[in-house]
Amino acid sequence: MAQDAASTPENGTRAIALNSETFQQLNSLVASPEALKLAGYIVKPLTDDELEQKKRCLTCGDRISKKRPQGQQHRPQRDEAGQQPRTKSSDSPASGEGNPRNADSPRPKSRLLCNFHPGNVINKTWTCCGKHVTAAPCTGKEDHDAPVSDDLVRLELQRRWQFHPTAPEAEPNHRAAVAIDCEMGTAFDGDSELIRLTVIDYFTGEALIDSLVYPDIAMQHFNTRWSGVTRGDMERSRRQHKCIMGRDAARRALFDYVGPSTIVVGHSAQNDLSSLRWIHHRVVDSYMVESAMRKEVMLKAGQEKKGEEVDKPNEGGPKDAKKRGKGHPDGMSLKALVMKRLGRAIQVGKKGHDSLEDALAARDLIHAHIMGLGSSDV
DSSP, rough: BBOOTOOOOTTTOHHHHHHHSHHHHHTTTOOHHHHHHHOOHHHHHHHHHHTTTTOOOTTTOOOOOOOTTTTTTTTOOTTTTSSSOOOEEEEESSTTTTOOOTSSSSOOOOSSSSSOOOSSSETTEEEOOOOOSOOOOSSSSSSSOOOOOOOHHHHHHHHOOEEEOOOOOOOOOOEEEEEEEEEEEEESSSOOEEEEEEEEEETTEEEEEEEEOOSSSOOOEEHHHHHOOOOHHHHHHHHEEEEEEEETHHHHHHHHTTTTOOOOESSTHHHHHTTEEEEEEOEHHHHHHHHHHHHHHHHHHHHHHHHHOOOOOTTSOOOHHHHOOOOOOOOOOOHHHHHHOOOOOOOSSOOOOOOHHHHHHHHHHHHHHHHOSOOOOO
């Protein structure tokens, strides 16, 4: 299980010694299933009802939520105070005290759930309303057109949305810990779709997987500004047989290195695991670690401040709001944390993110936290 701490992989990243002490230090940061769930991780396969709610309207393409109960199809919207607006009832007068609405007052309009353009786009203009392609829908109706729940629809929902746990069998090639980062594009219906997967060995820094993932479905765009991936990159990679074909194949490739006991490190990695439709319960999330550390520091600072106020109740008088300032910005992005804790610039330039760079950054951020190498300021 030992790994030479001085060895350096081809990407120039210094390795971390793998021994019982360093592994236990990392293991101590593994989040509980309850904490993962609260952070937005999927911790068990989706139920049939949850899969049903992934359906999209055949007309407008929006996600369909559960239908409103019968008798509440035209429930009036609540006002800003959360109260139901007054409406005329059959046993109340048409006008008078307590009922400001008279018989001529217009009834509140029903909220249209399904909004769409009935025309086509020609030269970036809708034929139905003559407005630009980015214009808001010009027409609508009260209810969505849900696809019929036949076997084919259910199979497609399963194929596209079901989450899969890590394979339970341990294999010799499984690593003690890996760091992961994914890039996502936008599918034809607006949902996020995996387009690049990077997995590195946490201890050696070796890149185990660093590949584009050719989507199974049509894409609106590849979020090139953020992902750094263009449509041309993807098609060229497919022609040269250099990409992974589809999300399921990417997950299977991942399972070559990740077993049930492997620790997975990432920053806000619920997004990465969701893009892979993957359930894993041994996760160290640098966002969660940083958030917990900040809460602890703030709690301690608050207790100390409270103690000072008790010791010196009459000192200073009222605080000047101008002197308090606005406080620090959130600064919880991977880019901000790596600069603050490690003094390292990532995600620079205009070519988008590099998932290999980001996976290494999340790994180094956690290692710095463990070793106490980073700044302790919050």
